[in-house]
Amino acid sequence: xxxxxxxxxxxxxxxxxxxxxxxxxxxxxxxxxxxxxxxxxxxxxxxxxxxxxxxxxxxxxxxxxxxxxxxxxxxxxxxxxxxxxxxxxxxxxxxxxxxxxxxxxxxxxxxxxxxxxxxxxxxxxxxxxxxxxxxxxxxxxxxxxxxxxxxxxxxxxxxxxxxxxxxxxxxxxxxxxxxxxxxxxxxxxxxxxxxxxxxxxxxxxxxxxxxxxxxxxxxxxxxxxxxxxxxxxxxxxxxxxxxxxxxxxxxxxxxxxxxxxxxxxxxxxxxxxxxxxxxxxxxxxxxxxxxxxxxxxxxxxxxxxxxxxxxxxxxxxxxxxxx
Amino acid sequence: xxxxxxxxxxxxxxxxxxxxxxxxxxxxxxxxxxxxxxxxxxxxxxxxxxxxxxxxxxxxxxxxxxxxxxxxxxxxxxxxxxxxxxxxxxxxxxxxxxxxxxxxxxxxxxxxxxxxxxxxxxxxxxxxxxxxxxxxxxxxxxxxxxxxxxxxxxxxxxxxxxxxxxxxxxxxxxxxxxxxxxxxxxxxxxxxxxxxxxxxxxxxxx
Ligand SMILES: Cc1cc2nc3c(=O)[nH]c(=O)nc-3n(C[C@H](O)[C@H](O)[C@H](O)COP(=O)(O)OP(=O)(O)OC[C@H]3O[C@@H](n4cnc5c(N)ncnc54)[C@H](O)[C@@H]3O)c2cc1C
Ligand code: SF4
Ligand code: FES
Ligand code: FES
Numbered sequence: 001x002x003x004x005x006x007x008x009x010x011x012x013x014x015x016x017x018x019x020x021x022x023x024x025x026x027x028x029x030x031x032x033x034x035x036x037x038x039x040x041x042x043x044x045x046x047x048x049x050x051x052x053x054x055x056x057x058x059x060x061x062x063x064x065x066x067x068x069x070x071x072x073x074x075x076x077x078x079x080x081x082x083x084x085x086x087x088x089x090x091x092x093x094x095x096x097x098x099x100x101x102x103x104x105x106x107x108x109x110x111x112x113x114x115x116x117x118x119x120x121x122x123x124x125x126x127x128x129x130x131x132x133x134x135x136x137x138x139x140x141x142x143x144x145x146x147x148x149x150x151x152x153x154x155x156x157x158x159x160x161x162x163x164x165x166x167x168x169x170x171x172x173x174x175x176x177x178x179x180x181x182x183x184x185x186x187x188x189x190x191x192x193x194x195x196x197x198x199x200x201x202x203x204x205x206x207x208x209x210x211x212x213x214x215x216x217x218x219x220x221x222x223x224x225x226x227x228x229x230x231x232x233x234x235x236x237x238x239x240x241x242x243x244x245x246x247x248x249x250x251x252x253x254x255x256x257x258x259x260x261x262x263x264x265x266x267x268x269x270x271x272x273x274x275x276x277x278x279x280x281x282x283x284x285x286x287x288x289x290x291x292x293x294x295x296x297x298x299x300x301x302x303x304x305x306x307x308x309x310x311x312x313x314x315x316x317x318x319x320x321x322x323x
Numbered sequence: 324x325x326x327x328x329x330x331x332x333x334x335x336x337x338x339x340x341x342x343x344x345x346x347x348x349x350x351x352x353x354x355x356x357x358x359x360x361x362x363x364x365x366x367x368x369x370x371x372x373x374x375x376x377x378x379x380x381x382x383x384x385x386x387x388x389x390x391x392x393x394x395x396x397x398x399x400x401x402x403x404x405x406x407x408x409x410x411x412x413x414x415x416x417x418x419x420x421x422x423x424x425x426x427x428x429x430x431x432x433x434x435x436x437x438x439x440x441x442x443x444x445x446x447x448x449x450x451x452x453x454x455x456x457x458x459x460x461x462x463x464x465x466x467x468x469x470x471x472x473x474x475x476x477x478x479x480x481x482x483x484x485x486x487x488x489x490x491x492x493x494x495x496x497x498x499x500x501x502x503x504x505x506x507x508x509x510x511x512x513x514x515x516x517x518x519x520x521x522x523x524x525x526x527x528x529x
Contacts, residue, residue, distance in 0.1 A: 006375050097504025
């Protein structure tokens with residue numbers, strides 16, 4: 001691990017004032033400390049943000065506000081989250097392990113880095129870690145990599161399960177910088193790799209994610225998260241699906257569908273949502289709606305199974321919402 | 324598995340050396356520091372004498388420590404406080420061998436920077452049952468052969484005690500799911516489940 005100075009700012013204003021070139025915020029550390037040990041992240045200054053008042057899970061009007069430092073396990077267990085947004089609780093409980101969930105914050109979760117093995121290994125080239133050095137994953141080990149939103153320069157998946165559920169729910173994040181605050185839709189935070197895979201999101205240097213805000217969505221009570229992986233627990237997704245359905249009188253009035261494990265960012269599927277809307281709540285509806293779920297996919301040598309697996313994952317999730 | 328301990332002082336000086344040589348060969352950018360835009364250039368290098376003072380409460384006792392901020396809780400426990408019950412398996416957050424409790428919650432000592440734990444209470448396997456008796460969970464692991472080589476066992480036991488406190492011992496499947504962060508290369512999983520069940524819902528205190 002490279003040397004760094006360590007500070008513990010006491011206020012949000014202090015934190016953003018102290019942030020600068022080469023600094024990194026420390027929340028749970030389950031991504032940051034891991035990648036610092038590997039020399040895949042090399043901050044010269046670490047700002048421990050755990051004293052900042054970015055906690056609490058509460059209703060603000062009809063929206064649910066979750067402080068960025070709330071831990072994954074606490075959010076998953078919260079009665080309001082479980083009742084109103086089961087898809088969020090399930091995505092969290094299918095992530096990592098109980099120990100990691102006790103440590104990891106939801107702000108850090110949304111900003112975690114890819115699990116691409118080349119990114120994590122500074123002895124190999126990687127455009128995301130060291131711009132311009134190339135992408136060995138394209139012709140290397142790419143079973144876990146993305147098929148949607150990829151570019152010639154990077155094919156890494158975004159690993160967060162929570163982000164998939166929150167993108168399906170149209171959540172926003174509150175960002176704080178030296179000059180003020182802004183609210184951005186989570187979906188708009190993530191950038192496609194294109195030819196700048198080292199730029200993963202729209203946060204400005206030093207910007208702090210302080211809060212996640214989930215819109216009211218009555219019918220999200222009927223929602224779920226299905227995750228398919230190489231082992232039953234404690235593993236990242238090969239494919240996953242976050243779905244919510246508004247069903248009345250046996251007809252689907254409204255639908256939300258997003259996919260994980262397949263995209264370079266959490267992947268919302270508006271075409272599948274449209275194909276479900278106005279149709280009867282039945283298996284044949286689900287099967288025809290997912291026909292185009294992987295349109296535009298560019299599978300790699302070791303993940304040609306992903307388009308079909310993705311379609312089946314979404315069908316299984318939708319089937320789970322039947323009465 | 325890299326669990327060969329490095330001696331304290333030589334480790335520090337080797338790290339200092341590595342840090343300096345890294346700074347000299349810093350032709351590479353400080354990559355990935357900003358999740359968004361490593362438009363961020365490398366920041367100023369930390370001063371040579373870069374230590375932090377931390378008071379750690381471990382198993383009820385306060386310890387005043389002056390640490391390199393890179394030091395993990397795991398290395399602090401094992402190398403500075405000589406509490407070697409907590410094991411280093413992967414050192415990457417992937418195996419659970421280093422599981423301890425911080426303020427009563429199970430966490431991974433290998434991904435925790437000691438400097439971030441000011442005023443927090445740490446419990447290790449050595450502090451689970453103060454006074455020389457065995458904690459009921461320790462006894463149950465013995466009674467049910469919940470281990471073979473024993474390397475993963477302290478982490479398994481710390482995790483199991485927390486699992487009961489969290490209320491996740493409702494069924495064998497639930498126990499397996501909520502013990503999934505603790506790997507066992509000897510494959511003692513079935514007898515570990517037996518041990519957890521034997522202690523039952525009242526075994527989570529410590
Ligand atoms: C063994 C293992 C298995 C895992 N499995 C899964 C899984 O199945 N599914 C899944 O979704 N995740 C998984 N994870 C990833 C885990 O969920 C993330 O590491 C965790 O959520 C990151 O949160 P943190 O608080 O620890 O972040 P940190 O490591 O502290 O920070 C992560 C990054 O975000 C930045 N950051 C943190 N908070 C803020 C903030 N408020 N504002 C601005 N920047 C910030 C940091 O500087 C850093 O770059 C796994 C991790 C491990 C170690
Ligand atoms: S897929 Fe992206 S992260 Fe992985 S090696 Fe290629 S450029 Fe790096
Ligand atoms: S040593 Fe493996 S998880 Fe910490
Ligand atoms: S008893 Fe040997 S690793 Fe678990």
